Amino acid sequence: MKIRFQSVVGLLFMLVAVTLLSLSHVFTKQLFQSSSGINVLEVLIIRAIFQIVLNQILIQLLGNISYFNLTRDQIKKLLWRFGLGYSSWVMQIYTFNYLPLGTIQVIQNLTPFFSAIFGYIILRETLKAIEVVNTLISFSGVIFIVVLSSQGQNTHESLRNISQFLFIFSIVLNFISAVISSLVGVVIRQLRGVHFTMIAGFQGICSVIVSSIVLTIQKLWVSQEGFQYNMSQTDYVNALGLGIFGALSQICFVKALLYDKAGRCASLLLMNIVYGYLSDVLFFNYDIQIFEIVGSSVIIACSVVIFVIKCYFYND
Numbered sequence: 001m002k003i004r005f006q007s008v009v010g011l012l013f014m015l016v017a018v019t020l021l022s023l024s025h026v027f028t029k030q031l032f033q034s035s036s037g038i039n040v041l042e043v044l045i046i047r048a049i050f051q052i053v054l055n056q057i058l059i060q061l062l063g064n065i066s067y068f069n070l071t072r073d074q075i076k077k078l079l080w081r082f083g084l085g086y087s088s089w090v091m092q093i094y095t096f097n098y099l100p101l102g103t104i105q106v107i108q109n110l111t112p113f114f115s116a117i118f119g120y121i122i123l124r125e126t127l128k129a130i131e132v133v134n135t136l137i138s139f140s141g142v143i144f145i146v147v148l149s150s151q152g153q154n155t156h157e158s159l160r161n162i163s164q165f166l167f168i169f170s171i172v173l174n175f176i177s178a179v180i181s182s183l184v185g186v187v188i189r190q191l192r193g194v195h196f197t198m199i200a201g202f203q204g205i206c207s208v209i210v211s212s213i214v215l216t217i218q219k220l221w222v223s224q225e226g227f228q229y230n231m232s233q234t235d236y237v238n239a240l241g242l243g244i245f246g247a248l249s250q251i252c253f254v255k256a257l258l259y260d261k262a263g264r265c266a267s268l269l270l271m272n273i274v275y276g277y278l279s280d281v282l283f284f285n286y287d288i289q290i291f292e293i294v295g296s297s298v299i300i301a302c303s304v305v306i307f308v309i310k311c312y313f314y315n316d
Contacts, residue, residue: 010259015271017252020245022101022275026283027241029096033284034238037229040093041215043242044086044207050243051204051250055197058251065195067202074194081187081199082206088180095170098162100286102277102296106145107174109270109299113139114182122186134302138270141302145295146171188254196254203250270299 024047031038059065070078095104113135149171191199219227231239273296280286 010256013252013256013259017249017256018271019275020249020252022105022272022279024242024246024249025096025101025276026279027238027245028093029101029279029284031235031238031242032097034232034235038231038235038239039215040090041211041218043093044089045211045215046239046243047246047250048204048207048211050247051200052208054247054251055201055204058197059201062195062197065197067198070194070198074191077187077191078194078199078202079206081184081191082203084180084187085184085203086207086210088177088184091173091177091180095173098166098170099174100276100280100284102273102280102286102288102292103145103149103171104174105272105276106142106292106296106299107171108178108181109138109142109273110175110178111182111185114179115185118182118186119189122190134305138299138302141295141299145292148289148291148295188258192258196251196258199254200247200250204247270302273299 028043031043092104092108188199219225277286277288277292277296281288
């Protein structure tokens, strides 16, 4: 009974994480589409700063938590988690300029597929037969949407100014990002003895350090353009939104993986597809196509069914 309760709590944390992350994506894309001059590294720095501040507040409130208590093995795993998570985010956020959020999230739907595989190989986590079927059907839906999207790029007015090369390149980057992202969940599952504020905070600290170094080299020596920005009041609101919601999402994501299996938690990432296409239509004047609705409906239906089954029928 306790295990089942923990599983449900983990799924609820993941659902909140997915919702908050989708809001962060909207603010990020709006920031890119303005004339602010913000790039991917600066988005990561903004998110990381909010992450560090939020985690430090939680650490002070909870007490008896310190980075100095981490063991060498835990630090090694945290560094692995940072490297995987950071590279995955760089690739995914870069494509915000060239792909609709719905398409990005459809490709990221591959994360549960790879999470289940890596969870079994590395953690020896077993999956029910229905979870395997759900993942395979969802995977088919992803391929269906991606193939037709690449063939019908010019049917979308918002995508006509994007070259075919950048469109396909962005799709490939998202596939790679999904594979790497699936490994992040597996690594976090190996950090059960580490408090969730340590896991999320460590990621933020490393992200600020690495992003700042690379950004300084790029701004001062590569492009030699310096740190010049043209941010409006709306841009500052967008930056605030992506930082706050991104930081809260990261904490909920870590908490979810500490409660439930990596493969099961990742299954709720399918809800990002709903949020992604909804955001495209409401905020970015995207003309959704019938094949996207059909493919997404199949994926979402699988997600709803598996969520209900996990909540009411699974005891392990």
